[in-house]
Amino acid sequence: MGIIYNFETDNLPENVICATDNYYLEYDVNNDIYTIYDQDGNIKWEYEYDGERSRQYILSNAKKEMQRLEYEEVELQSIAEMRAGV
Numbered sequence: 440m441g442i443i444y445n446f447e448t449d450n451l452p453e454n455v456i457c458a459t460d461n462y463y464l465e466y467d468v469n470n471d472i473y474t475i476y477d478q479d480g481n482i483k484w485e486y487e488y489d490g491e492r493s494r495q496y497i498l499s500n501a502k503k504e505m506q507r508l509e510y511e512e513v514e515l516q517s518i519a520e521m522r523a524g525v
Contacts, residue, residue, distance in 0.1 A: 451463060452465050454466045454467065454468060456473075456498065456501075457502065457505075459505050459506070459508075459509050460509060461477055461478050461508070461509060461512060462475055462476065462477055462478070462483065462505045462508055462509065463475070463476055464498075464501050464502070464505060470487070471487060471488040472485060472486070472487045472488070473485070473486045473487075473488070473497055473498070473501055474486075475501060475504060475505055475508070477508075483504075483508055484501065484504045484508075486500070486501070
């Protein structure tokens with residue numbers, strides 16, 4: 440985590456905490472919301488800090504979710520390639 444491959448860093452919002460190949464985690468300071476976006480800017484996961492969970496717990500879950508999304512994307516791409524005979 441934390442390495443940015445497919446994103447142009449100049450185009451990322453300033454509050455990005457970490458990024459993977461196709462997703463990035465942004466923290467909205469004003470609203471206290473953690474959001475995962477894909478490379479097209481679509482929201483994939485969102486968590487509003489409510490004080491019940493620690494911020495470290497939220498970050499840990501967000502990183503796991505980003506990893507799960509990456510694996511899911513790779514798996515779907517592999518299935519599509521197998522069906523296409525690539």
